[in-house]
Amino acid sequence: MKSISAQLCGGIEAGGTKIVCVTGTGPDDIRAKTQFTTATPEETIGKAISFFREEIRKGPLAAIGIASFGPLDLNEKSPTYGCITATPKPGWANTNLLKGIQKGLDIPVFIDTDVNGASLGEQKWGAARGLDAFIYLTVGTGIGGGGIINGRMMHGLIHPEMGHIRIPHDYKIDPFPGSCPFHGDCLEGLASGTAMIKRWGKAPEDIPPTHPAWQLEADYLATGIANFIGTLSPQRIIVGGSIMKKQGLLLAVRNKVKISLNNYVNSPEITENIDNYIVPPGLGDLSGVLGAIALAQQNI
């Protein structure tokens, strides 16, 4: 008998740069996959609907999950439930991604943040199996964080916006004022890909691993992560995103987190085994879109 969690579903990972759509039952059974640039909402949602209509012709999907960039309105009682709210991405503010997809396809659709979705995927199939309190961070164009606490995704008032915490910033070492349009030098304003491009005048992939940019980057990320440990006490921290692929960065972050905590959080997971505590995503670049499938499967 096929378990209910293995039902064939659709998954959408909606990012500010690209959209990935898949159908499948899990990481070992991805039936179809497409991706395209995030254009206007109409064009983008239209392309996603076309992909799924074509797939549904081959066989039914039980539901579709969306793991989206935000901020999102996730209050089911709100008239704008499923909307992207305050994004600076042109044309996308107040787009109702949930209803847009729902209208085009006559099946159940569920939505959560990209990082909460990725957490769900990592818990089901990746680096967080068996854990009930952990976070997933992404460090790319922006910085986001979500997670699972006491077994369920973090929502609360809205959802976490972990990239927007304030951390120490020494202007003598780093005179860059920060790139966040809302907060200047918050974590995202200091350590996102956008911040790196503005500070150094080139793309992160063109900055060599030996450049001092990466020690500064590791400092900021480690401070942010140490703050998340103090605030949330996660059992593990998964760190994905394009920036984290830079050679040596994850290692430097782990070392600096240990130094920053200074044995106050006195747990062998951190003091003796940090390589297994701060880890890359088990699902690689597919955490978000597989998480979207997991979200659909969980809600059917």
Place this chain on the structure above:
Amino acid sequence: MKSISAQLCGGIEAGGTKIVCVTGTGPDDIRAKTQFTTATPEETIGKAISFFREEIRKGPLAAIGIASFGPLDLNEKSPTYGCITATPKPGWANTNLLKGIQKGLDIPVFIDTDVNGASLGEQKWGAARGLDAFIYLTVGTGIGGGGIINGRMMHGLIHPEMGHIRIPHDYKIDPFPGSCPFHGDCLEGLASGTAMIKRWGKAPEDIPPTHPAWQLEADYLATGIANFIGTLSPQRIIVGGSIMKKQGLLLAVRNKVKISLNNYVNSPEITENIDNYIVPPGLGDLSGVLGAIALAQQNI
């Protein structure tokens, strides 16, 4: 019929300065109360046992809850479960408070952090009724935070240590290096009562409300709280502790949190109704000890 949650229990709030013990079924039915200075572990635990033995002679208690200063070992599988671990408080490191109380009284005993306990009390009887994601902060000799996320107390790897997050510190405005023995200028190192005494050379209660100390204090606390909002997205933030009783401080903190978030967390709870979002404890000074009773009642 009396509901199970109204069972007569004992509660212990163990602080670094004083210990409060009560028996009762809830805030409207406190049967007995005592408090004494936190001396050596032997003397202090002995006094608590004597109080409860005397009370048990009058009638049985179903269980005892302890809401304690920490850090604590809350891993039930650990051989040191129930111990206070890395405290700088002389004589108390590695004291097993749970087993100490259990040994002296032949009834079930349960333990959690002071701030998790206070959260539970506030959820059951105070300012967090009906909420399933909120935090409780205390600003006194130290700074601590705990809370309830997805309906249950925050544990994870160990338990939160919210006082020990790093926040911006402008040495030109505030040359004080911070008082935390582990981290120097973390939130607790900059904004606890201990930090105020060291920075200003007098006790917080002797610093008048118009002194610039309080604007600085509000700045640090607001930055910390804005970080907790970004990280956790709580539905409400309860702020207790002796320092928060200073006239005007809570109001200043609320204003500065709004300025710090700068409408990014675009929720009417914050943008329009912050007086109902950042609030004092509904149970006043009794959150901790009533929370200890709630902890006992919940675990029976």
